[in-house]
Amino acid sequence: MILAVAWNRLMNLRRDRAAFVLAFVLPVAFFSIFAGIFAGSGRATTRRVNLVVVDEDQSAGSRRFVAGLRAEAGLAVSLKPGDKDAEEHPAGPAYTAATAEQAVRKGDVPVALVIPKGFGARPLSFGPGNERVALRLLSDSSDPIAPQVVFGLIQKVAMTSMPASLARTGMEEVDRWSGGLTPEQKANMEKVLGAIDRESAPGSVTRTPAAASGGQAGIVAVDVRDIVGEKKRNPTVTFYAAGLGVMFLLFSATGAGGALIEEAESGTLDRILATRVSMTRLLLGKLLYLAGVGIVQLFLMFGWGALLFGIELFTPQHFPGFLIMTVATAIAASTFGLLLASVCRSRMQLVAVANLSILVMSALGGSLYPRFLMPEGMQKFGLITINAWALDGFQKIFWRDEPLWHLWPQVLVLTGLGALFFLIARRVARRWELA
Amino acid sequence: MSATALPLAIRDLSKSFDGRKALDGVTLDLSPGETLGLLGPNGAGKTTLVRSVAGRVVPDGGSLSILGLSPEDDSARAVRGWVPQEIALYPLLSARENLWTFGRYQGLAGGALDAGIRKSLDWIGLSDRAEDKTDRLSGGMKRRLNIAAGTIHEPRVLLLDEPTVGVDPQSRERIYAMIGELKAGGVSILYTTHYMEEAERLCDRIAIIDNGRIIASGTTEELIRKSVGAKQALTIDTTAPIPSEIRERLSRAGATLLGDGEGDRLQASVEDPATQIRQLLELLHAGHVGVRDLTLKSPTLEQVFLQLTGRELRE
Numbered sequence: 001m002i003l004a005v006a007w008n009r010l011m012n013l014r015r016d017r018a019a020f021v022l023a024f025v026l027p028v029a030f031f032s033i034f035a036g037i038f039a040g041s042g043r044a045t046t047r048r049v050n051l052v053v054v055d056e057d058q059s060a061g062s063r064r065f066v067a068g069l070r071a072e073a074g075l076a077v078s079l080k081p082g083d084k085d086a087e088e089h090p091a092g093p094a095y096t097a098a099t100a101e102q103a104v105r106k107g108d109v110p111v112a113l114v115i116p117k118g119f120g121a122r123p124l125s126f127g128p129g130n131e132r133v134a135l136r137l138l139s140d141s142s143d144p145i146a147p148q149v150v151f152g153l154i155q156k157v158a159m160t161s162m163p164a165s166l167a168r169t170g171m172e173e174v175d176r177w178s179g180g181l182t183p184e185q186k187a188n189m190e191k192v193l194g195a196i197d198r199e200s201a202p203g204s205v206t207r208t209p210a211a212a213s214g215g216q217a218g219i220v221a222v223d224v225r226d227i228v229g230e231k232k233r234n235p236t237v238t239f240y241a242a243g244l245g246v247m248f249l250l251f252s253a254t255g256a257g258g259a260l261i262e263e264a265e266s267g268t269l270d271r272i273l274a275t276r277v278s279m280t281r282l283l284l285g286k287l288l289y290l291a292g293v294g295i296v297q298l299f300l301m302f303g304w305g306a307l308l309f310g311i312e313l314f315t316p317q318h319f320p321g322f323l324i325m326t327v328a329t330a331i332a333a334s335t336f337g338l339l340l341a342s343v344c345r346s347r348m349q350l351v352a353v354a355n356l357s358i359l360v361m362s363a364l365g366g367s368l369y370p371r372f373l374m375p376e377g378m379q380k381f382g383l384i385t386i387n388a389w390a391l392d393g394f395q396k397i398f399w400r401d402e403p404l405w406h407l408w409p410q411v412l413v414l415t416g417l418g419a420l421f422f423l424i425a426r427r428v429a430r431r432w433e434l435a
Numbered sequence: 436m437s438a439t440a441l442p443l444a445i446r447d448l449s450k451s452f453d454g455r456k457a458l459d460g461v462t463l464d465l466s467p468g469e470t471l472g473l474l475g476p477n478g479a480g481k482t483t484l485v486r487s488v489a490g491r492v493v494p495d496g497g498s499l500s501i502l503g504l505s506p507e508d509d510s511a512r513a514v515r516g517w518v519p520q521e522i523a524l525y526p527l528l529s530a531r532e533n534l535w536t537f538g539r540y541q542g543l544a545g546g547a548l549d550a551g552i553r554k555s556l557d558w559i560g561l562s563d564r565a566e567d568k569t570d571r572l573s574g575g576m577k578r579r580l581n582i583a584a585g586t587i588h589e590p591r592v593l594l595l596d597e598p599t600v601g602v603d604p605q606s607r608e609r610i611y612a613m614i615g616e617l618k619a620g621g622v623s624i625l626y627t628t629h630y631m632e633e634a635e636r637l638c639d640r641i642a643i644i645d646n647g648r649i650i651a652s653g654t655t656e657e658l659i660r661k662s663v664g665a666k667q668a669l670t671i672d673t674t675a676p677i678p679s680e681i682r683e684r685l686s687r688a689g690a691t692l693l694g695d696g697e698g699d700r701l702q703a704s705v706e707d708p709a710t711q712i713r714q715l716l717e718l719l720h721a722g723h724v725g726v727r728d729l730t731l732k733s734p735t736l737e738q739v740f741l742q743l744t745g746r747e748l749r750e
Contacts, residue, residue: 266521266522266523267519267520267521267522267523268523268524268525270486270489270491270519270523271517271519271523271584271585272540273490274489274490274491274512274515274517275512275537275540275541276509276512276513276540276541277540434491434492434493
């Protein structure tokens with residue numbers, strides 16, 4: 001008897017494709033996406049941190065140090081725009097402190113390193129009170145991991161690529177605290193240090209795996225400055241307001257779009273189409289409603305965030321951009337809801353397809369885990385989703401304080417998707433129009 | 436819109452679904468102010484015909500016009516009303532909100548819409564329940580609201596598809612009264628139903644459809660005369676067995692005799708009931724046989740339907 005009950009449920013599950021998808025396909029799809037994000041599509045490698053390096057010192061020591069950084073497997077170092085690896089050397093001017101800062105502000109790289117003049121002469125120190133030249137690390141704290149990785153690797157590279165400097169500084173310390181070395185001892189030491197310098201010259205540095213990074217922190221002085229988020233009151237909240245806001249916008253749009261299926265099932269749609277309302281008018285009316293609800297939803301999300309968590313929404317710099325992005329996002333999400341509703345044959349099917357597509361889009365598009373922390377391939381792949389374009393737009397407004405016109409790619413793509421989804425939905429909805 | 440055009444003119448209409456003919460050359464007219472009943476067994480083509488008039492089915496062949504207009508024409512939509520068989524309303528909206536919705540969908544606005552809603556609520560007797568959610572109304576109330584949603588724009592041609600299905604006798608009477616008012620207002624109605632008595636009572640003319648074809652049309656009397664004839668059915672039950680000499684005389688008078696043990700039953704088809712009943716009663720009296728029961732029945736539409744289609748209406 002008990003087996004019969006279980007067998008009956010199993011037979012039902014076989015016929016109910018929606019439940020089948022929710023039970024088996026969705027979890028596997030979701031797992032695969034997160035596995036891809038965290039494990040680099042199955043390979044257990046850490047993502048490389050993009051780093052812009054500006055060498056203002058141009059000394060032998062600083063060049064050795066830069067070469068050491070370029071040899072690090074955990075870093076993708078650029079000295080010029082478009083130059084991401086030690087093997088590539090595009091023409092054009094090298095980054096300056098100003099252009100490097102701009103690159104971080106624009107979100108091209110999460111960290112930039114400026115090696116100031118005099119670094120090569122006095123790069124290290126072992127104790128407090130010593131004069132040393134501090135490196136400047138310009139970071140975008142929307143990526144909290146990158147500056148820490150770079151900080152650690154700077155210390156390691158200083159130790160491995162500048163052994164002579166390390167030894168020379170050590171010798172100076174001995175000289176200072178031991179009462180002084182004899183001229184003969186100093187001459188011998190210089191001879192050895194010269195040999196070390198020759199051995200560790202650029203080109204003889206071997207690439208070390210990122211996993212082996214470590215070393216003593218603090219040998220090289222580094223001033224870390226968060227140039228994007230430094231003036232923000234509560235920077236991470238804007239990310240989550242946008243991420244979750246867009247995800248729930250998609251959920252509510254598909255849910256409300258399902259009214260179309262209910263109308264078809266109850267016979268109300270038939271009745272409406274016999275009145276003076278055409279299918280195009282009906283879909284436009286529904287789009288107006290869905291987009292209106294979506295706009296209110298995002299206003300609520302960000303308004304609440306402004307009230308409680310310090311999102312800077314009601315400022316002349318942010319509000320117009322927010323308005324534009326909200327409308328564009330709401331249009332894309334609403335038409336997506338209409339599209340799913342017109343394609344699906346039943347409410348149950350809609351629920352399954354919506355859950356599957358929205359959760360996958362949210363994972364890929366950065367609603368659940370920031371896209372800028374994903375491997376580069378995943379970041380690019382994420383651009384097939386509404387979420388990614390919407391979040392990029394909101395990030396430009398709230399995080400990078402970019403001017404309004406910088407939103408054009410996001411607005412164009414979102415409204416373009418909106419138009420495309422609407423046209424497909426209209427085409428598919430012909431099945432309801434006439435028999 | 437032509438002033439002289441018929442409310443509904445259907446010529447040789449045909450429609451097939453997946454090779455199966457749903458309509459096979461239907462020709463039908465609806466005159467101004469007329470109520471035409473459309474009767475037919477399930478699958479006969481009634482729904483396809485009504486949906487064609489409603490503009491929801493595109494025929495494969497033939498022609499169809501509403502007051503001279505194509506059913507998909509915007510002007511035709513304005514003069515046509517459709518009350519589908521399903522309760523096609525928004526269950527979470529109130530009666531007033533449903534009427535507002537369908538009034539707007541039919542192009543009403545402002546004062547005309549307000550007046551239409553008020554008038555409709557009065558007409559269907561739901562003024563005091565106007566703000567109640569539709570899913571909290573009784574089955575009969577929903578049916579009435581369903582009719583009002585299809586007539587709020589005061590159409591000149593109305594399609595009523597089984598408007599009394601599933602309602603109690605009291606609500607049905609109320610709906611009959613509403614339809615009576617529409618008829619009195621000069622609305623031309625195409626009425627599909629499963630109820631013979633409803634068709635006989637409300638319709639000026641009846642068309643019987645079977646296998647996608649109109650197989651007969653006319654008034655009830657005309658249909659009866661043309662199919663089963665005008666004879667009435669007489670049945671007499673006697674208190675005792677009829678003596679054999681009387682039996683012979685009764686048979687000669689056209690009666691059929693059936694025994695039931697206690698008494699006898701006598702059946703006859705009569706064209707002139709007054710003369711023939713008197714003659715049969717006199718014969719029974721002569722044989723000293725008493726009468727227990729006597730019934731005289733006119734032929735019904737049910738019999739016509741059975742005769743023409745070979746099926747009961749509800750098959």
